[in-house]
Amino acid sequence: NAGVTQTPKFQVLKTGQSMTLQCAQDMNHEYMSWYRQDPGMGLRLIHYSVGAGITDQGEVPNGYNVSRSTTEDFPLRLLSAAPSQTSVYFCASRSGSQHYSNQPQHFGDGTRLSIL
Amino acid sequence: AQKITQTQPGMFVQEKEAVTLDCTYDTSDQSYGLFWYKQPSSGEMIFLIYQGSYDEQNATEGRYSLNFQKARKSANLVISASQLGDSAMYFCAMNGGSYIPTFGRGTSLIVHP
Numbered sequence: 001n002a003g004v005t006q007t008p009k010f011q012v013l014k015t016g017q018s019m020t021l022q023c024a025q026d027m028n029h030e031y032m033s034w035y036r037q038d039p040g041m042g043l044r045l046i047h048y049s050v051g052a053g054i055t056d057q058g059e060v061p062n063g064y065n066v067s068r069s070t071t072e073d074f075p076l077r078l079l080s081a082a083p084s085q086t087s088v089y090f091c092a093s094r095s096g097s098q099h100y101s102n103q104p105q106h107f108g109d110g111t112r113l114s115i116l
Numbered sequence: 117a118q119k120i121t122q123t124q125p126g127m128f129v130q131e132k133e134a135v136t137l138d139c140t141y142d143t144s145d146q147s148y149g150l151f152w153y154k155q156p157s158s159g160e161m162i163f164l165i166y167q168g169s170y171d172e173q174n175a176t177e178g179r180y181s182l183n184f185q186k187a188r189k190s191a192n193l194v195i196s197a198s199q200l201g202d203s204a205m206y207f208c209a210m211n212g213g214s215y216i217p218t219f220g221r222g223t224s225l226i227v228h229p
Contacts, residue, residue, distance in 0.1 A: 031215075042120075042207060042219040050215065058216050090161060099215045100147050104163035107153075 002026050006091050006108035013081045013115050021076040021111050023091030030097040032074040033058070033105070034066065036087040043090065049074055050097040081115045088112050118143045120208050122220035129198045130228050136183070137193040137223045139208035145169075148212030150191040152182065155205040155222070164206075167191055198227045 007022045025032065033048040045058030049068040063085060065077040074093075078085060092105040119142040129135040141150065152164040167175045167182045175182040183192040195202055208220040 033217075035219075040221055042221045043209075044219075045216050048215055056215065088159070092161075100145075100149065100212055102149050102166060102168055104151055104153075104166060105161075105217070106163075107161035110159050 004091055004093055004106050004108040006089075006111050008111060009109065010112050011114070013078075013113070015081060015083060015115060017081050019078050019081065021078075021089055021091070021113075023074045023076065023108060024072050025074075025091075025093040025106070026072065027093060027095070027106065028071060029093035029095050029106070030071070031095070031101070032068065032091065032093045034064070034074070034076045035090045035092065036060065036085075037090060037110075038087050046076065046089075078113075083115045086113060086115045118145070118148075118210055118212055118214075118218040120210055120218050120220035122208055122223050124223045125221075126224045126226070128226050128228060129195075131200060132197055134194060134196045135198055135225065137195070137206050137208075137225065139191045139193065139220060141189050141191060141208075141210055141218075143189075143210065143212050145212035148210055150182070150184070151209045151211075152180070152191075152193045153207045153209060154202075155207065156201075157204070161207075165193070169212075195225075200227050200229060203227045 004025045034046040035043040047066040049055045089111045091108040094103045094105045148169045150167045154162045181194045205222045211217045
């Protein structure tokens with residue numbers, strides 16, 4: 001049971017570089033999301049999607065793009081990396097496309113990203 | 117807007133004792149869900165327990181129970197018979213009237229032998 005798979009697990013970038021964090025789930029979940037976790041801040045939503053072709057902004061979307069061409073995949077793109085984007089990134093998915101759900105989110109193992 | 121407050125940055129408990137981790141929330145939604153997640157030092161996020169706003173009974177999952185007091189807007193996690201493996205960060209979260217779930221800042225629990 002793969003669940004939610006994130007790659008890479010670790011990445012170091014230089015300021016100004018771009019990259020894509022990959023996320024794939026095999027549970028046929030409609031809702032997928034990207035979070036960043038910073039010390040003492042909990043998890044903050046970057047972008048989310050409620051189905052293929054449908055994405056929207058979360059709390060902290062600036063500097064990030066997403067797309068959802070299939071149910072399974074939800075990549076996160078950093079357009080021009082900045083040191084403020086140094087963080088741990090989590091992808092998550094859950095069943096249902098409603099905003100209120102009793103279903104928990106399933107998280108990937110996270111990507112630790114450092115921007116120099 | 118939703119808000120989750122976890123007022124205990126760190127908690128200590130003796131092995132085999134019970135511990136309560138506090139969570140208060142604020143929302144204007146009538147329908148909402150409350151979740152607790154565990155994050156061990158290895159980093160993954162693990163779902164523990166769920167409580168719906170219309171659930172009349174407190175949720176339980178093994179050694180975990182959720183003390184839900186709707187009028188006080190609190191959803192405290194109770195861990196009975198603590199084990200060394202319970203040492204971790206614990207996050208309270210909620211969803212409701214928007215697609216943006218809200219997470220608290222977490223409580224670090226350390227279980228002493």
